[in-house]
Amino acid sequence: MLDPSLLPWWAWPLLLFAVTFLLGIVAVIGGIGGGVLFVPIVAGFFPFHLDFVRGAGLLLALSGALSSGPGLLRGGLASLRLAMPLALAGSIGAIVGAFLGLAMPTRVLQLSLGIVVLAIAALMWFTRHGGETLARTPDRWAAALGLSGRYPEASQGTIVAWTVHRTPAGLVAFAVIGVIGGMFGLGAGWANVPALTLLMGLPLKLAVGTSGLTMSIMNTSAAWVYLNEGALLPILHVPSILGVMLGARVGVRMLKKIDAQAARYIIIAVLLVAGGRSLLQGFGI
Amino acid sequence: MTMERHEKAYARWLAIGARIGFAALVASFFIYMFGIIPPGIAVTDLPHYWGLPVAQYLAQAHAPTGWSWVHRLPQSDVLNFVGVAILGATSIACYFRLIVDYIREKDWLYVWICLAQIVVLVVAASGLLH
Numbered sequence: 192m193l194d195p196s197l198l199p200w201w202a203w204p205l206l207l208f209a210v211t212f213l214l215g216i217v218a219v220i221g222g223i224g225g226g227v228l229f230v231p232i233v234a235g236f237f238p239f240h241l242d243f244v245r246g247a248g249l250l251l252a253l254s255g256a257l258s259s260g261p262g263l264l265r266g267g268l269a270s271l272r273l274a275m276p277l278a279l280a281g282s283i284g285a286i287v288g289a290f291l292g293l294a295m296p297t298r299v300l301q302l303s304l305g306i307v308v309l310a311i312a313a314l315m316w317f318t319r320h321g322g323e324t325l326a327r328t329p330d331r332w333a334a335a336l337g338l339s340g341r342y343p344e345a346s347q348g349t350i351v352a353w354t355v356h357r358t359p360a361g362l363v364a365f366a367v368i369g370v371i372g373g374m375f376g377l378g379a380g381w382a383n384v385p386a387l388t389l390l391m392g393l394p395l396k397l398a399v400g401t402s403g404l405t406m407s408i409m410n411t412s413a414a415w416v417y418l419n420e421g422a423l424l425p426i427l428h429v430p431s432i433l434g435v436m437l438g439a440r441v442g443v444r445m446l447k448k449i450d451a452q453a454a455r456y457i458i459i460a461v462l463l464v465a466g467g468r469s470l471l472q473g474f475g476i
Numbered sequence: 477m478t479m480e481r482h483e484k485a486y487a488r489w490l491a492i493g494a495r496i497g498f499a500a501l502v503a504s505f506f507i508y509m510f511g512i513i514p515p516g517i518a519v520t521d522l523p524h525y526w527g528l529p530v531a532q533y534l535a536q537a538h539a540p541t542g543w544s545w546v547h548r549l550p551q552s553d554v555l556n557f558v559g560v561a562i563l564g565a566t567s568i569a570c571y572f573r574l575i576v577d578y579i580r581e582k583d584w585l586y587v588w589i590c591l592a593q594i595v596v597l598v599v600a601a602s603g604l605l606h
């Protein structure tokens with residue numbers, strides 16, 4: 192953790208705004224949530240304690256999910272019916288994760304964060320070429336819950352039918368993602384999308400939108416825990432939310448000009464550095 | 477493709493809640509930063525606390541936990557939690573709106589899912605868990 196006296200107090204929120212603005216751009220172009228980059232970078236290179244950084248990370252992910260949710264639903268790019276049971280499992284997990292995270296010693300948490308962030312970098316590397324195995328027929332649970340429908344595929348000008356399979360495994364996966372997201376304040380987009388596409392067989396476009404909707408509910412439950420436990424500092428979360436949201440707007444405009452694959456490589460490199468730094472902090476180095 | 481009625485209502489409520497929450501979050505932050513309303517913890521004192529684990533911060537700064545921040549209003553640092561609470565309450569309000577539609581349609585499975593989700597969120601918000 193950096194010495195706060197390196198800069199006057201007012202310079203830290205300004206620096207935070209500038210860094211999160213850049214994170215917002217990279218996150219949009221790379222197709223991930225801001226929380227997964229925010230927590231390891233800010234915890235590693237700013238003077239704030241990890242407890243407050245995780246609280247801010249959750250609020251950051253929650254804000255992004257809440258602001259994008261209405262547009263995704265109106266565009267038919269998210270399924271509320273699918274999001275609801277998954278969010279229920281995820282939000283229970285997120286509450287458990289938030290309490291676990293706040294009870295763990297800082298060193299153990301930094302070490303665990305480093306391992307999780309490096310694992311996310313590995314996950315992004317191995318899934319970088321996408322690859323969909325779409326569900327053809329719903330399993331028993333998906334049929335009972337009515338988890339199928341249609342969404343507009345604008346790139347082809349068609350309406351695509353979708354359903355899901357392996358629903359019980361999907362529910363377990365979302366509960367585990369909730370625990371990790373709540374514990375480290377990482378949001379959940381980095382894991383929700385692979386769980387929806389690779390495990391449950393949902394088309395990628397619908398998975399991205401449904402993931403956002405699910406996050407808005409999962410992160411709400413963990414954010415309440417952090418608020419009630421006193422682990423929120425406005426000087427940390429407000430500049431970060433503003434920075435990421437403005438950065439995301441700029442990122443959307445740059446999306447067409449910049450190679451998304453290159454952005455993903457940048458994100459993987461940043462995650463490796465931030466995860467490595469967190470591991471070192473965990474070892475007291 | 478027509479949007480489901482539930483999704484339309486959910487999107488509308490979500491948009492309203494998010495807008496009000498963000499406005500409150502940002503407005504209260506600038507009130508705090510510019511000292512328009514006196515805070516409980518001065519911004520210039522924050523560097524003494526922001527590097528501490530939350531338990532030590534609470535003990536040293538006498539910062540509020542649970543819903544006790546409400547009693548400290550309108551101190552400008554806790555004023556920010558009003559925005560956080562609105563953002564946190566948005567999904568709960570959306571689920572209350574959804575449950576009405578599902579009851580009308582007698583979609584009992586989703587009525588139960590809605591009820592379970594509301595219970596989970598309300599328990600998290602209540603501060604009863606420690």
